[in-house]
Amino acid sequence: MNNLLQSFIQVTPESDFPIQNLPYGIFSHGADAAPRVGVALGEWVVDLAVLEANGFLEIKAGEYYFNQPTLNKFIETGKANWSKIRAELQDLLSSDNPILRDNQALRGQVFLKQADVVMHLPVHIPGYTDFYSSKEHATNVGCMFRDPKNALLPNWSELPVGYNGRASSVVVSGTDVVRPSGQIKFPDQERPVFSACRKLDFELETGFIIGQPNALGVPVAIENAWDHIFGMVLFNDWSARDLQQWEYVPLGPFNAKTFASSVSPWIVTLEALEPFKTNSPTQEPLPLAYLREDLSSNSYDIHLSAELQAANQDRADVISNTNFKYMYWSMAQQLTHHTIAGCNLQVGDLMGSGTISGPTPDSYGSMLEITWNNTKPLTLSNGEQRSFIQDGDTLIMKGYCQKDGLRIGFGEVTGKVLPAVEFNFSE
Ligand code: MN
Numbered sequence: 001m002n003n004l005l006q007s008f009i010q011v012t013p014e015s016d017f018p019i020q021n022l023p024y025g026i027f028s029h030g031a032d033a034a035p036r037v038g039v040a041l042g043e044w045v046v047d048l049a050v051l052e053a054n055g056f057l058e059i060k061a062g063e064y065y066f067n068q069p070t071l072n073k074f075i076e077t078g079k080a081n082w083s084k085i086r087a088e089l090q091d092l093l094s095s096d097n098p099i100l101r102d103n104q105a106l107r108g109q110v111f112l113k114q115a116d117v118v119m120h121l122p123v124h125i126p127g128y129t130d131f132y133s134s135k136e137h138a139t140n141v142g143c144m145f146r147d148p149k150n151a152l153l154p155n156w157s158e159l160p161v162g163y164n165g166r167a168s169s170v171v172v173s174g175t176d177v178v179r180p181s182g183q184i185k186f187p188d189q190e191r192p193v194f195s196a197c198r199k200l201d202f203e204l205e206t207g208f209i210i211g212q213p214n215a216l217g218v219p220v221a222i223e224n225a226w227d228h229i230f231g232m233v234l235f236n237d238w239s240a241r242d243l244q245q246w247e248y249v250p251l252g253p254f255n256a257k258t259f260a261s262s263v264s265p266w267i268v269t270l271e272a273l274e275p276f277k278t279n280s281p282t283q284e285p286l287p288l289a290y291l292r293e294d295l296s297s298n299s300y301d302i303h304l305s306a307e308l309q310a311a312n313q314d315r316a317d318v319i320s321n322t323n324f325k326y327m328y329w330s331m332a333q334q335l336t337h338h339t340i341a342g343c344n345l346q347v348g349d350l351m352g353s354g355t356i357s358g359p360t361p362d363s364y365g366s367m368l369e370i371t372w373n374n375t376k377p378l379t380l381s382n383g384e385q386r387s388f389i390q391d392g393d394t395l396i397m398k399g400y401c402q403k404d405g406l407r408i409g410f411g412e413v414t415g416k417v418l419p420a421v422e423f424n425f426s427e
Contacts, residue, residue: 004020007093015042019093022046025039025266028117044113076347083271086271120265122172122233122266127350129164130354134327135326137357140369144372157328165261173413175262178419178420181421184243199242202389203238203366206235207234207350214344217344219342222332229331231267234413236261244256273408276403280328282295283295304320305397306365309396313382320363326363334353368388395416398410
């Protein structure tokens with residue numbers, strides 16, 4: 001701990017945001033202030049637009065990258081600049097550097113309490129893709145809905161299965177989620193009914209943000225894939241299980257996944273996560289050559305949790321504890337596979353990991369698995385039972401890495417479920 005870089009801003013050991021993290025987000029302050037770029041430091045937001053206006057953090061003379069409503073313009077400047085700005089910020093914020101530390105007037109403009117700002121979506125997201133890369137999750141779902149002896153379909157261990165999602169309904173943490181309605185088909189009835197979703201679920205995921213585009217028709221080789229990733233977020237891929245079960249054949253999920261997907265406001269860079277690199281699970285069979293990579297350090301040790309807080313609870317119950325390192329397919333493998341047929345990824349694209357479940361029931365990343373499709377209801381600390389998510393429930397996901405006195409966290413992504421829209425149809 002003693003040899004770790006320290007900031008002149010006090011950061012408690014349990015904070016997700018030490019000077020080694022500096023995740024990027026978009027915030028606004030006050031009624032009419034424009035959204036702009038900040039990094040989190042302890043309980044503060046560091047206003048990069050103010051620093052830039054005062055001559056710091058220059059990328060190109062006369063150009064401004066941080067007085068922007070999204071991070072896209074900064075991300076587009078490339079990986080060398082991501083590193084340069086991170087290094088300049090760490091220097092400027094360190095306890096040894098008097099330039100900002102001893103300039104009280106500037107400090108008053110640069111630091112804002114996180115409690116006093118509004119966070120916005122950190123990037124403009126041109127496209128959103130969701131994968132299905134946790135072997136434990138895919139096995140659980142296969143056991144429930146198909147055959148426990150052949151839970152994984154043959155393609156699953158050959159490629160990172162995914163689908164193209166809906167970017168327009170990705171929302172920032174804190175945004176309420178309206179319960180979706182749609183077609184539900186009951187097994188004992190010939191035709192579906194129209195109803196509010198009765199099996200509303202969360203999916204505990206992470207996402208990564210594309211930082212470097214590739215041209216249409218030009219796939220990204222696996223050895224270059226990591227250079228195309230700007231950073232990671234927490235991600236709740238809300239799902240309507242009953243709508244999904246009826247609609248997904250044969251083209252995959254549609255309305256069951258398009259009503260809302262929630263992201264955490266802070267993007268944690270791969271540089272900040274570097275000390276927490278770890279191995280991926282063994283891949284058997286050995287993937288085809290275009291997907292093959294060294295598995296010894298292509299994942300991250302990120303503790304992840306999900307909490308549920310019912311409307312009348314004043315504290316949330318932890319309902320899952322899992323870890324990113326359980327992921328079978330790496331982010332680089334997902335990215336390379338996404339482009340291998342020629343698809344062009346764009347700066348700001350969001351790639352969901354897929355539900356991340358661990359090996360034990362307390363590490364399952366969805367209500368579907370935790371309650372085993374309503375056969376093992378969950379009892380909350382207030383005595384209420386849950387099979388799926390009810391109106392008024394709030395879902396909270398958290399994530400952090402920790403070792404040797406260093407904690408790099410993601411903060412949280414939350415969302416409260418509101419009742420379905422009321423429809424009046426006449427037959
Ligand atoms: Mn998902």
